[in-house]
Amino acid sequence: MEEILVVNGLNKTFKLSKKQQKIDKTDNPVKVAVKDLSFKAYKGEIYGLLGPNGAGKTTTLRMISTLIKPDSGDALVDGVSINDDPDLVRSKIGFLTSELKLEDFFTPNYLYDFFSNLHQVDKEVAQKRKEEVFKKFGIDKFAEVKVGDLSTGMKQKISLVISVVHNPNIIIFDEPTNGLDIITAKTVTDFLVDLKNEGKSIILSTHIFSLVEKLCDRVGIIIDGKMVLEGNFSEITKDMTIEERFFELYDKKGEA
Numbered sequence: 657m658e659e660i661l662v663v664n665g666l667n668k669t670f671k672l673s674k675k676q677q678k679i680d681k682t683d684n685p686v687k688v689a690v691k692d693l694s695f696k697a698y699k700g701e702i703y704g705l706l707g708p709n710g711a712g713k714t715t716t717l718r719m720i721s722t723l724i725k726p727d728s729g730d731a732l733v734d735g736v737s738i739n740d741d742p743d744l745v746r747s748k749i750g751f752l753t754s755e756l757k758l759e760d761f762f763t764p765n766y767l768y769d770f771f772s773n774l775h776q777v778d779k780e781v782a783q784k785r786k787e788e789v790f791k792k793f794g795i796d797k798f799a800e801v802k803v804g805d806l807s808t809g810m811k812q813k814i815s816l817v818i819s820v821v822h823n824p825n826i827i828i829f830d831e832p833t834n835g836l837d838i839i840t841a842k843t844v845t846d847f848l849v850d851l852k853n854e855g856k857s858i859i860l861s862t863h864i865f866s867l868v869e870k871l872c873d874r875v876g877i878i879i880d881g882k883m884v885l886e887g888n889f890s891e892i893t894k895d896m897t898i899e900e901r902f903f904e905l906y907d908k909k910g911e912a
């Protein structure tokens with residue numbers, strides 16, 4: 657199996673403002689979000705980063721995507737270090753979160769072209785891809801309608817196709833179905849499976865057990881910024897469900 661992502665001892669601590677300390681009900685001026693985190697994901701697989709709210713999933717994915725810098729540690733994305741060549745890493749990955757907001761004023765057509773341009777995709781290639789994916793997702797009928805006038809489902813479809821305008825080999829999804837209705841959530845999971853079938857590698861963060869069960873080949877369980885268990889889904893769930901395994905680990909943390 658070929659490694660597509662190798663995460664090696666990532667650390668990230670945030671300084672908390674007085675206001676944040678009050679919200680978090682803590683006197684501690686720093687928050688360790690990710691602690692010495694390592695894992696590997698392989699080509700053509702869906703890797704699930706499973707953990708509760710605040711576990712450090714988003715921080716981890718943002719470091720891998722080069723949106724924020726780690727305090728220490730490194731990750732190799734398709735062999736390229738996030739520290740040494742963040743630009744090249746960015747060209748290799750697509751990033752999608754359910755929080756991605758499209759500007760209401762623009763049309764799908766404009767947005768697709770804008771992001772293709774940003775990623776320096778050849779114009780003819782971009783046009784051909786746009787026609788294909790717009791047709792596939794039924795965006796073609798709304799290509800010239802302002803995003804603000806479209807349904808939530810259609811907006812999500814547009815976000816999905818835009819996240820992969822540059823045809824990346826590795827796609828990172830941060831809680832992709834959070835806050836979505838069941839129909840739109842299915843559009844997202846179908847999209848994930850489609851990408852996998854095309855041979856793409858996917859890293860997915862979630863706190864939803866059924867999503868991991870349905871989609872993931874490998875799983876990393878992350879609690880309080882630390883990787884507490886990692887492996888093939890079938891190995892991890894040999895004698896219990898993923899939910900049972902998670903709570904077994906979570907309850908142990910309480911005893912520690």
Ligand SMILES: Nc1ncnc2c1ncn2[C@@H]1O[C@H](COP(=O)(O)OP(=O)(O)OP(=O)(O)O)[C@@H](O)[C@H]1O
Nearest residue numbers: 670671687689707708709710711712713714715716
């Ligand atoms: N910019 C920041 N400044 C201060 N604290 C932060 C910042 N970003 C994240 N944190 C804190 O770091 C911890 C990990 O957050 P993170 O968003 O990575 O967790 P998560 O597993 O993605 O959870 P969620 O699903 O709630 O986003 C949390 O306690 C969070 O409050």
